[in-house]
Structures are given as structure tokens and as C-alpha cells.
Amino acid sequence: MTLRELKIGGYVEGIREAGFSIEAMKKEHYLPFDCKRAGYDFDEASYIGYMGTRQCYDNEWQDFNKW
Incomplete structure (x- = not known):
């Protein structure tokens, strides 16, 4: 599964353990x-x-939760 697919599915927990970087x-x-x-x-x-x-x-x- 790609990170984009995970985002669309609303998944957050476990992303780091799955090997995705914070940059991604x-x-x-x-x-x-x-x-x-x-x-x-x-x-x-x-x-x-x-x-x-x-x-x-x-x-x-x-209010501060932005890049």
C-alpha cells in the first residue's frame, strides 16, 4: 500500500513502523x-x-497545525 492510499483511508498510527518517512x-x-x-x-x-x-x-x- 502507498502512503497516499493510507492517507485516503485515514490511517496514521503505524505509518512510521511501516517504513514511511516524515518527509513523505x-x-x-x-x-x-x-x-x-x-x-x-x-x-x-x-x-x-x-x-x-x-x-x-x-x-x-x-491554529498552529500547519506546515
């Missing part, structure tokens, strides 16, 4: 809190361009 998730337009739910941490999300504070990431604030 960003390319498929997953939101930062989706990356968090997939198992990636704040530093990994920040490194690829997530703009927000750790508090926003930890609390999944929708």
Missing part, C-alpha cells in the same frame, strides 16, 4: 499532529519545516 508524510500533506500520532517527535517535525512551538505540537492546537 509532509509531501502527502499529512498535518503535523498526524506525524506526531504516527510516532515522530517535535524535533523531527521542526527539522522538516513545521512552524510552531513545542506546546502547540504537544497539545495539537489546530
Whole structure:
């Protein structure tokens, strides 16, 4: 299954374990809190361009949940 198919199906948990990178998730337009739910941490999300504070990431604030 491709990451695009997983996104269309609404799957998030287990994506990291399935071998997909956070960069691939960003390319498929997953939101930062989706990356968090997939198992990636704040530093990994920040490194690829997530703009927000750790508090926003930890609390999944929708206003800051964008790339």
C-alpha cells in the first residue's frame, strides 16, 4: 500500500513502523499532529519545516497545525 492510499483511508498510527518517512508524510500533506500520532517527535517535525512551538505540537492546537 502507498502512503497516499493510507492517507485516503485515514490511517496514521503505524505509518512510521511501516517504513514511511516524515518527509513523505509532509509531501502527502499529512498535518503535523498526524506525524506526531504516527510516532515522530517535535524535533523531527521542526527539522522538516513545521512552524510552531513545542506546546502547540504537544497539545495539537489546530491554529498552529500547519506546515
